[in-house]
Amino acid sequence: MTDHLFNLHGDVLAAMRRGPKPFAKLAFVLSEAAEPADIDLGHFRERIIAAGPGDELIALWHRTLTAWDLAEQSDWSDAPPRTDARRTDTYDRLGFGADLRKALDEAVPVFKEPGATVISKEFTSWYSRDTAAARAFYWNSYEQTLRRKGWSDAAVSSLDEASHAVVERLSDPTRAEAYGARGLVVGYVQSGKTANFTGVTAKAIDAGYRLVIILGGTLNLLRSQTQRRLDMELIGRENILRGADPADTDALVGVDYQDDEDWPAKFVSHGGRPSTLGAFDIERLTTRDDDYKSLLNGIRTLEFEKQARTQPLYDPANLHHAAARVMVVKKNADVLEKLLRDLKKIGPILSEIPALIIDDESDQASVNTTDPKKWENGKVARKAINGQITQLLSLLPRAQYVGYTATPFANVFVDPGDEEDIFPRDFLISLPRPAGYMGVQDFHDLEGEGAAEETHVRGIYDDTGDRLQEAMDAFVLTGALKLYRAARGVPEEPFRHHTMLVHESVQQREHASLALRINSMWHRSAYTGQEGHARLATLLTTDFQCFVDDGLPTPTSYDDLKPYVSRARQLINSGGEPVIIVNGATERDYEQAELDFDRTPHVWKILVGGTKLSRGFTIEGLTVTYYRRTTQQADTLMQMGRWFGFRPGYRDLVRLYIGREVPMGKKKTVDLYEAFEAICRDEETFRSQLTRYAALVDGKPQVTPAQIPPLVSQHLSWLKPAARNKMFNAELVEIRSPGQWVEPTAYPTSAADLRHNTEVWRPVLEGLAPSPVTLRCRAHGRDDSYQAVLGTLDHSALVGLLRDLRWSTPTQFSPHLESLVHAGSSIDEWLVIVPQQTSKRSIEASILASRPLTLAGRTRRRGDFFGAISEPKHRGVALRVAGALQDSQDPLVESLARPRRGVLVLYPLVEEEPRLSSDGAVDPGKVVMAFSLVAPTSPDGERRSLVRFRAIDSSRSNFAVIDREEDSA
Known part of the structure; x- marks a missing residue:
């Protein structure tokens, strides 16, 4: 049955690309084939009131109103986004009356959660909403993919706004004069930064960027995770197959996802080869299993066909018809050297290619950490990866660099006076805490409420023993609870993997010893006998039943859970042992099938490891963490917070066993829980400061990226912001x-x-x-x-x-x-x-x-x-x-x-x-x-303005960093 009202409203809203307009007038113009009642706004209000779950018309208005609520760049409204005033302005422009407004507000409440915070230099606007909408093939596809994955309208609109804020601060890819912007995006640990840079990639290639290089971690494991995510959600089946018939089995030989259980069903389809649909193709220069080796077809791989041969590639006549090239490259000196060597062979065309370099975990390996004392003749000496990134930027003068990290201080304190380096001179964007994210507030009672620690944290003290047996019991019990919930209608996808992380040391020999101990403990735990069931029953009663999420099914007695305990034990013990050691000196050490969350149907294991589990690598299904490792590096400690992230359907089951009295040095103990809280407070303070100072005063920024270091140094004084013989020329004078x-x-x-x-x-x-x-x-x-x-x-x-x-x-x-x-x-x-x-x-x-x-x-x-x-x-x-x-x-x-x-x-x-x-x-x-x-x-x-700076050397007020005399150091 045709839904005439839905069709009409879809046509009307589609005509409002630039913002809300008088609804009745547009409906009258577009209503030739509609029923007269469809134009009646009273009929629309009745539909809203009577609508049940899944009503397409309400979903359409939910998407539209939420997008208008969140729109940061709107030339149609002076009201601030995410406010009642913005919604009121929207209704005024639509011409809706009080009764209809009330009904819509009840169906679609105003979204008021904070958005991204932007600290930016002044820039020339080129990427308007109209520009973005005019070329949005890959963004539209990605947006639909996110909605199919269950993303809410608010989450999609927030990502749209945040990724738009990044792309509009890049250089216009059609600009005649080459300029490479430098930016930094700050997210939260395990918070979905990949989704943001995938959105940025989609919008950037739609806008005209034709070479995208993603630096995806320091391990093949991390790089292949990123490659698969991009292939699945953005690049899509048709680009992966490169025009081959998906029904032709011979043509599929060698396709890298033939053994992936999600291929092809969960990989995005564009409905045909994009170049045949009026868009352009994406050519992958790396695959899931293969990092960059060399240009497979020689330098011709980066030869772009020009329709207007006398014009440069960045001319719109050429740019918007050329295919994009995408590669996901490991931050490895040998790999990057091959890439640099091939690029050098290509020649002058490099200066015409609008390129985007996205550096995931940009504070790892990318930052130059050489000692300035050892520089010769004042020439900067660089660490290998930092030097190779700066070479990439110099070879590609139209390259934009955007770093992504959850621990930004190393990037913020890069010397902005080093023009070749990666200091975010143009913009710094702090992403909001996403809905459903379990972060510091869920584990630390920053405001003294006490609920977070009581619910999720289990301290390991000298007088409590090491509690490792209890942690393992909690792992078995929570696995059983997940199975119990799945059997009662909770979606099974979040329960596909179930993991426990044990992190006590970075020493490989200690990992082996600890794994042996856990395996032995497992076999003595009597999970099939009376003793084991008694422990689990007590833990259920004294712990997990006390902190139940009311919206999720939880057994009232252990007898109801007992059958699921048996199944959980079997899943954890599959293969004969419950433990996987995650460490090694070479890449081959990490090529374990059981660690591949994408290709393995169910990973129900206890992971024992150190540094390699502490950054970038997503431990799917992580429910119980046992953490007793110390470090004196703030960013290292923060990145080890793998227990942060999204836990749909089981956030109430998450437990953190953490050392409260951990030996460190002679007769000294460290409270790891308090150490995390201290660092988290610094992170929160940094973000709140950015938010305070992001507001424009008289249309100008209060703070630019170059002024952030002296601002942050008030809170992190132990970080040295610049080289020994340099200082920041911006001195913080006043904070109101x-x-x-x-x-x-x-x-x-x-x-x-x-x-x-x-x-x-x-x-x-x-x-x-x-x-x-x-x-x-x-x-x-x-x-x-x-x-x-x-x-x-x-x-x-x-x-x-x-x-x-x-x-x-x-x-x-x-x-x-x-x-x-x-x-x-x-x-x-x-x-x-x-x-x-x-x-x-x-x-x-x-x-x-x-x-x-x-x-x-x-x-x-x-x-x-x-x-x-x-x-x-x-x-x-x-x-x-x-x-x-x-x-x-x-x-x-x-x-x-x-x-x-x-x-x-x-x-x-x-x-x-x-x-x-x-x-x-x-x-x-x-x-x-x-x-x-x-x-x-x-x-x-x-x-x-809330802050006031002055130039230490007023004669060089335009310089962020100045040299100083040695005796003043």
Whole structure:
């Protein structure tokens, strides 16, 4: 039966490519073959209200409204994307009335999740929405593929916007003057960065890029994963077969996916060879199994046919008829050398080829890490891979470089003064946390709620034993729970693979020993006997049944699960042993069939390994992680977070067994869970800063990529941003943070400096109220209360006090102090809050004859820097008093809130339990007078830039990096 209403609305919306227009007028023009009722908007509203699941008309409007909600680049609306105002503007332009708006809002709620954050130089716009829509063969195909995979409209539209933001900042491929943009895209560990760069590739080749080189990891395993993903979702069957008849078995000999169970059904089909459909073909220069070896047909492989022979390839008359070439290349010196050697043979045509280089895991191997001290005659010496990438860029003057990583700091601190290197001089884009992603917030209670750690984290302490048997029991039990759910209608695809990761060391001999131990433990675990079933039954009751996702079936008793335990044990033990060791010195060591998640129907195994499992490689079905390896490298530690990712149908089953007391050095232990949290806080701070400073002021960026390093260095001072004899010419002078929590951590270590700082705070201590009060704030789902001692201080007195403090790294706080110095016209006074601990273990002492105050205990995380100092429960009151929250629902706190009042939260803290004098006083040289502050919100806050930089050498203000004298290093 023909759905006339759906057909009409499809035609009308298709005519609105540039944005919403009066619906009724267009419907009237396009309604010649439609029923009169189809034009009636009242009939449309009735259809919305009565629609059931799967209604195509509602799905059409869901896609369209969501795309309009999210559109960042829209010349039809001044309303910001992802807001009610944008949706209202949409309805106004469509001419919809209140009743229809209400019905549509209920069917398609406004999508308000944050989008990508873009830090960019000013650029010339060439890639408009019209330009993108005019040539979108491969993007449209990729978009349809994502929808078939079950991607939501919001997810597809978000990817569309984020990938568009990348491509529009590349150089116009038809531009006469060659220019190579450099950019960086920052995602989350295991968060789907491949989907983004596949979208970028689709849009870029549609726009005219004709050579795409994807640097896909350092192992064949990783490279082939990326190749298969591109072939399956973008390049498609027809390009893989190169015109061969899929029914001709002889023609299929040698096709690289003949043994792949997903071929050809799950590989995208374009409905014919693209070149016969008015588009252009993609020629693969690498295959799933073969990395780049040499141009198989000699240099002719990169000879492009020109329709206008007298014009260069980048001329539109030639470009849009030429086939694209795509290769996925391992970051290996030998492989890249072959590629460079072949490119050098090709000659002048290279200068005409619009090329795109995508560097996956761009902070691995790509960054130059040579010691500047060893450079000769001032000439940059490069590591092999970095040198080869820079050669690629020089051979291809029209090449655009886009790095992808989840740990961006190595890329951010590349010397931007090195014109040949990969510093993201043109743009840095931070991708949003995707829906359904399990990340740091799911394993670390950054805001103090406690639910994440309780649900997913199982600490390994000295007094708990190593808990390895429990972790293995959890692996068997969760496998059984997946089978139980699959039998009750939960889609089986997420349960195809079921894995456990055990990571204790990078030493191969230790991997072998650990694997032997796990195998022995497995055979002693009695999973077919009473003892094993009793352990699993107890674990189900005491752990997994306590944290069930209400939307997923879970057995009420172990007896219901017992048959599935047997099947899970069989799957894990297939092949005779449950363990796969993943390590090796050569590529051949990784060529294990059981590690190929694409070609192996079911991988239900315990993976034991080290570094090779820590980056890029996706461990499908990972449910239980056992992690006890230490490292002092922040990005290395972060990349080992393989437990981050998507867990559809089993996120409540995910467990992380992690060392809380791991030996490291002489008589020193490390809490790996806290170490991860510290790094995750740095990552989140970096992203939140990018978001704050991304907003344009008077149409210009507040921060450019070249200004990010000095900004980030305030938080990661242990990273050296440039060569020993160079410095960033952009100095961060001021950070305005009205209504934002500011928490310096760079306090001095010497007793003399600590005593000096304590003396500076004497007037504040003397002015504190004699009795504590109870402060409470109910906001954003939290209900926090605590006792505190209060005081007040006028603004000029606080500024004078802060100017007199000593710091281990003064530049950490100086930009905030500069802001306070110039804020006298908007701040009158400060409320001082000194939180008081009420636990039995709290230490109470007098400081410089003050009333007794409790001392907080904190430790320095790295060098002179503390980790987090404040407690999340203290923040709500401060934010409310400073005007950043609307209501605390507490009369006392409301009485303290007033315009032009800021809040300073003072934390007298000690690093070890102090000895008190007989009268209960503490040595002021043992106390760190730490603090946090929130400046009052300001009416003009949105009209001024939040950051201010100055050029250290004003005569070279256009240079991001300048040389400095050796004696000033």
